[in-house]
Amino acid sequence: MDEQDTERTAPRQATGTTDGHEAAPVAPAAPPATVTGLVAVGTEDAPACSDGVCW
Amino acid sequence: MQVEIWSDIVCPWCYIGKRRFEKALAEFAHADEVEVTWRSFQLDPGFAKGEGVPVYDALSKKMGAPREQVRAMTEQVKQVAAEEGLEYDFASGVMVNTFDAHRLVHLAQSKGLGDAAHEAFMDAQLVRAEDLSDPEALVKVAVEIGLAEAEAREVLAGDAFTAEVNADIDTARQLGATGVPFFVMDRAFGVSGAQPVEVFTSALEKAHQAARA
Numbered sequence: 185m186d187e188q189d190t191e192r193t194a195p196r197q198a199t200g201t202t203d204g205h206e207a208a209p210v211a212p213a214a215p216p217a218t219v220t221g222l223v224a225v226g227t228e229d230a231p232a233c234s235d236g237v238c239w
Numbered sequence: 240m241q242v243e244i245w246s247d248i249v250c251p252w253c254y255i256g257k258r259r260f261e262k263a264l265a266e267f268a269h270a271d272e273v274e275v276t277w278r279s280f281q282l283d284p285g286f287a288k289g290e291g292v293p294v295y296d297a298l299s300k301k302m303g304a305p306r307e308q309v310r311a312m313t314e315q316v317k318q319v320a321a322e323e324g325l326e327y328d329f330a331s332g333v334m335v336n337t338f339d340a341h342r343l344v345h346l347a348q349s350k351g352l353g354d355a356a357h358e359a360f361m362d363a364q365l366v367r368a369e370d371l372s373d374p375e376a377l378v379k380v381a382v383e384i385g386l387a388e389a390e391a392r393e394v395l396a397g398d399a400f401t402a403e404v405n406a407d408i409d410t411a412r413q414l415g416a417t418g419v420p421f422f423v424m425d426r427a428f429g430v431s432g433a434q435p436v437e438v439f440t441s442a443l444e445k446a447h448q449a450a451r452a
Contacts, residue, residue, distance in 0.1 A: 230432030
């Protein structure tokens, strides 16, 4: 099964105007932190460990 | 079917999840088509290498909780583990940095011994309460599963499989895994946590059907 392409870019955004001048556009928003493309099976609250915490 | 399992040696829920997955796999009609690959994950990558801290002390410090409270919390996990035939020993256990153990698991995996290695290291850590911050303890486990002592020592002395371990950790992040155990079937289905056996059975069947579609 092909892996999904996780690359995304967001459109550039202007911050609005100040002193009658258009502000420089901000950098594109970072892509989502996680794009899994996986179908989740099971309950979300099954016990697991994260950040060194397992209890 | 490719099943990848992200797990850490020190992870009590990972060992429980392993047992439950194994039960599901044992009953799965197409188990002979399943290839399992263990992927590295570190719950506490910042833990100092070469240092072992008693489990209760480490947890007490990390969680800011009294030792007795930590003991009570771990008791619940112990009971669940016992139901799966795992007798955890947290009282004697030692928290460690698991990176080198993961490198040895990768060495084992390269020789078709990945599952045996992950099993042996988790048993050593969680049941036998061995101090895996000691390279001699790591070598002992490696030899137990059939790895050559000299080769295990060579890996520990160098940086072999460092890239592989880091790649596993990066992939987990990309797949959205925030905790372990994390099971992925054919990079299509994801199962997070120590789910009941029936969930693993369902995931295996879904993945099998999807692969045939």
